[in-house]
Amino acid sequence: MKTFYLRKEDVKRDWYVIDATGKNLGRLASLIANVLRGKHKPVFQKDVDCGDFVIVLNADKITVTGKKLTDKEYKFHTNRPGGLKVRTLEWMLQNKPEEVLALAVERMLPKNKLQKRFMKRLKIYTGSEHPHQAQNPKPLEDLAKLWKAI
Template sequence: MKTYHVRKEDVVRSWWVVDAQGKTLGRLASQVARVLMGKHKPYYQPDVDCGDFVIVLNADKVVATGKKLEQKKYYFHSNYPGGLKERTLAWMLENKPEEVIRLAVKRMLPKNRLGHRMLKRLKVYRGSEHPHIAQQPKTLEVEA
């Protein structure tokens, strides 16, 4: 029996839409990362980019459990001396909710060129509207 190797020409990409309202941040991010990697497909291979496009709506209504709103910190550096900035999850959800979901998913993807290419297929929006109607996305059910 021969091993089947997927070529990038054979990959069929579909579009999925996820409503993040009331969903836990980590559980949502892990399932979105799974679809971006293509692990839900029967012909998944780790060295081939076979993932799909994912649209996340209502990013500002995502939920964090426990004391994460006050205790979880995001660190940024401006590359100047003393330029380390620190933001809490509560501040990030209020001001940059798209970035919270993007960072959570990014940190679950492979740390290589393939992971960067997968992250480009993630589209995150604050409200319930998105400009990708023409792609006819299917609804992806995410457990809370």
């Protein structure tokens, strides 16, 4: 019996849509990261990009537990002297809600060459409308119930 190896030409990509209203940031990000990698498929291989597209709606309505709104900080540097910028989660949710979820998902993906490819398939919107109707996205909640993730 021969070993099956998935080629990138054989990958069939599906589209999933999820409403982030009232969902926990970390649990939602881990579910999205697994779907982007393709871990929900029986033909998953960690060195092959076999994941699916994910559309996230209402990204500004995610929730967090505890005191993370004031205690969690996002740090970045402008590469200028004294250019360290520190933003709280509360500020980020008010001004850049898409980036909060994108950073959470990106940091859950493996740090290799495939990470950029995975992130290109993630579409995040703050409203309840998206321009991907032609792809006929399936609800991701059906898949999440199988995993009991959210």
